[in-house]
Amino acid sequence: MTARMAECIPLLPVEELARRRRRQESKVGEIWALLDEVMDPEIPVISLYELGVLQDVSCEGDTVKLVLTPTYIGCPALGIMEEDARAALAAGGYDQVVVETRLAPAWTTAWLTPEARRKMTSYGVASAEAGDIGCPQCGSENTQVISEFGSTACKALFRCLACQEPFDVFKAI
Numbered sequence: 236m237t238a239r240m241a242e243c244i245p246l247l248p249v250e251e252l253a254r255r256r257r258r259q260e261s262k263v264g265e266i267w268a269l270l271d272e273v274m275d276p277e278i279p280v281i282s283l284y285e286l287g288v289l290q291d292v293s294c295e296g297d298t299v300k301l302v303l304t305p306t307y308i309g310c311p312a313l314g315i316m317e318e319d320a321r322a323a324l325a326a327g328g329y330d331q332v333v334v335e336t337r338l339a340p341a342w343t344t345a346w347l348t349p350e351a352r353r354k355m356t357s358y359g360v361a362s363a364e365a366g367d368i369g370c371p372q373c374g375s376e377n378t379q380v381i382s383e384f385g386s387t388a389c390k391a392l393f394r395c396l397a398c399q400e401p402f403d404v405f406k407a408i
Contacts, residue, residue, distance in 0.1 A: 248345045257291050258284070266292050266299060269327040276315040277387055280354045283316055287346025290337060298331040299324055304342045306408075307389040343408050355405070361393070363407035370395035371402055 247255070258267055267284070275286050283289040283303070291302040301320055305313045317334050324332050344362055347355075352362050356371045369376045375397035385392040385403040394401045 248343065250340045250343075251287070251346045254287070254290055254346070261292060263292055263294050263299075266294070266324070266327070266329065269323050269329075270301075270320060273316070273319045273323045276312045276319070278355055278358055278360055280358045281351045283320065285348045285351035285354070287342060287348075287351075288316060289320075298333055299329045300333045300335065302335045302337050304337050304340075306342045306405075307387075308338060308341075310387075310389065312387070341408070344405055347405070360390070360403045360405065362405040368393060368404055370398060370400065372400045373398040 261267060270289060270292065271282050271284060273283050273289075275281050275283060275288070278286070286306070288303050288306065289301065290304050291300075293300045301317075303313065303316060303320075313336065320334070321332050324330075347362055355362055356369075359371050361368055361371050367376055368378050370378055370393075373395060375395055377396040378393045379396060380391055381394050381401060382392040384390070387403075389406055389408075390403040391406055392401060393404050
């Protein structure tokens, strides 16, 4: 770390900054672009990259290597994510694909892009950010937890006390 970097106030977790830099500096931008069309099977308005699951893309000869980090250990959607990524790559002419599942560092909601948070809210799923959980229906922050487990293990179920609507919240991990 340089002296200049040590003086900076980080706005992103170090791992998320590194992930964004890997993409930005990648020599396989066309593959990243293909994978931008692969949506999360549980929230189909955000891509695996926007979700923070797609960590890295590289090529070794004719083989594309993907690194995925699930939102939750044992995430049942991970297999579908992998299949969808393979299908998108095959459609783009990349038939040889190796997928590495990486559990460390663990996925965190801090890896969600701002665009992902916006899309999730309009889809009806909130994401805990700085402890505030606003209702994706009416915007009220007058909400309460109903259950620590929502539609999936990585989400909790909340209710808005203003509009009375229940909604999922991505757990702040």
